[in-house]
Amino acid sequence: MTKSAPRTRIQEKNRSAILEAGLDVFSQFGFRGSTVDKIAEAAGLSKPNLLYYFPSKEAIYLELLNSLLDTWLDPLRALNDDGRALPEILDYVRRKLAMARDYPRESRLFAGEILQGAPRIEDALKGDLKTLVDEKAKVIRHWIAAGKIKEVDPYHLIFSIWALTQHYADFDTQVNAVLGGKDPFPGAELYLEQFFTSLLKP
Amino acid sequence: MTKSAPRTRIQEKNRSAILEAGLDVFSQFGFRGSTVDKIAEAAGLSKPNLLYYFPSKEAIYLELLNSLLDTWLDPLRALNDDGRALPEILDYVRRKLAMARDYPRESRLFAGEILQGAPRIEDALKGDLKTLVDEKAKVIRHWIAAGKIKEVDPYHLIFSIWALTQHYADFDTQVNAVLGGKDPFPGAELYLEQFFTSLLKP
DNA sequence: GCTTGATTTGACCAAGTGGTCAAAGGCACG
DNA sequence: CGTGCCTTTGACCACTTGGTCAAATCAAGC
Numbered sequence A, B: 001m002t003k004s005a006p007r008t009r010i011q012e013k014n015r016s017a018i019l020e021a022g023l024d025v026f027s028q029f030g031f032r033g034s035t036v037d038k039i040a041e042a043a044g045l046s047k048p049n050l051l052y053y054f055p056s057k058e059a060i061y062l063e064l065l066n067s068l069l070d071t072w073l074d075p076l077r078a079l080n081d082d083g084r085a086l087p088e089i090l091d092y093v094r095r096k097l098a099m100a101r102d103y104p105r106e107s108r109l110f111a112g113e114i115l116q117g118a119p120r121i122e123d124a125l126k127g128d129l130k131t132l133v134d135e136k137a138k139v140i141r142h143w144i145a146a147g148k149i150k151e152v153d154p155y156h157l158i159f160s161i162w163a164l165t166q167h168y169a170d171f172d173t174q175v176n177a178v179l180g181g182k183d184p185f186p187g188a189e190l191y192l193e194q195f196f197t198s199l200l201k202p
Numbered sequence C: 001g002c003t004t005g006a007t008t009t010g011a012c013c014a015a016g017t018g019g020t021c022a023a024a025g026g027c028a029c030g
Numbered sequence D: 001c002g003t004g005c006c007t008t009t010g011a012c013c014a015c016t017t018g019g020t021c022a023a024a025t026c027a028a029g030c
Helices: A009-033 A036-043 A047-053 A056-075 A086-101 A106-116 A122-145 A154-170 A172-179 A185-200 B008-034 B034-043 B045-055 B057-079 B085-102 B104-115 B123-146 B155-172 B172-179 B185-200
Strands: none
Touching: A009 A036, A009 A047, A009 A056, A009 A106, A009 B008, A036 A047, A036 A056, A036 B057, A036 B185, A047 A056, A056 A086, A056 A106, A056 A122, A056 B034, A086 A106, A086 A154, A086 A185, A086 B045, A106 A154, A106 A172, A122 A154, A122 B008, A122 B172, A154 A172, A154 A185, A154 B104, A154 B185, A172 B123, A185 B155, A185 B185, B008 B034, B008 B045, B008 B057, B008 B104, B034 B045, B034 B057, B057 B085, B057 B104, B057 B123, B085 B104, B085 B155, B085 B185, B104 B155, B123 B155
16 A cells, blocks of 8 residues: 655655645645645755656645545544443544644645545545444444434534534634634634534433 | 626626636636636637636636625525524524535635635635624624523634535535435434534523 | 766656637627 | 627637656765
8 A cells, every 4th residue: 555665764755845845735725726846846856856756746646645534534433432422422523623723734635625526535435434434323323322412313413523623724714814813723622512512412 | 896797688698608607617626727718618608709708717716706705695694683593593504504505516616715725805704704703793692691592602603504504515525425425415404403403592 | 986876957848728819700780 | 781899719829837858966885
């Protein structure tokens, strides 16, 4: 799965500099709006030098997207069917909100891809993602059946967590415009806790 | 404010065909990913002919964006401080969800613009949008003070309505991948009613 | 310092793209 | 039918952009 591992120190350094720069540029301008030149400049390399490390602009984008998908789903994977249902869900919400705060570029890159119809990760969505969500929906149904949380549609519950947390990263511009630059995250965390508690507490 | 009104019937027809095509193409590929040729073809015109009606690609995009902003805020404008607080909010949620269902292209065009930092509508966000939201936040605070709904942060309440409804339009690809193509909207409406009722009912 | 392979670069190319323009077609109306 | 204006188009241009390549540079072991 992993590309041919970098051998020398300099390769490792340059490859990761390119990926960093790619994340910066792609998340800001989208795939079509990003140029190899811009990425190269951000990485401190010349364009042909960049293309010495990656065969194409798309290869950079794809590597970012694929490594991202895993990271992005980790918090959901950690949702486990142990005893306490509501705290488990609230933890998931908090983890996801923290990711929106700490990794907004990743969130936006992902959002941009989905927004355009996810042409490059459709398979992953219908495969790994769907499988994982189906699995976790079952966990949630068990909690409901056991009376640990109120009855809600598990899929829409998961969608709502995604929507509410990622909104603060993806539409950051809008949120900041309305709040006049005030940091939205402390308030958001309180609101979301209140929100999901009142929805789910039996 | 309105551009020089079209005089002849053919102008009116072609201009609106171009805007329709522009909405189609821009919402699917974003500004940078859309080409004048693509839009012209979708409108059934040649490229120079299209440029006869609009001075540039950006002019089409801007006209769409500006006329959109108004439409997009109408449901929020309709949120009025009459007697019944909770039904008023639930109506707003329903209206917004209906727009996500019926006008997904508009939602995506808007989302794409915000995602890239809203370079072309920053002023409108910090101006009209902020003003409107501030005003409605005050209405919500009155409802809270009158004990008609539970105490929540009005701004995050509004953000959450935007996030939850637009998610179904903007990330439609993801939602469909997870649900295997099943129509999400009936379930979403139920879920959102439940959600906001349990959050707000005193 | 010499050799060998890894790294870097300037020059270049082909395709795509936004936009222009002069000329041709169409249409309404006297 | 002719005139004047609106509409349409083929040809064209300048610029951007992804990607190539041969040559130059560098680094490490001998």
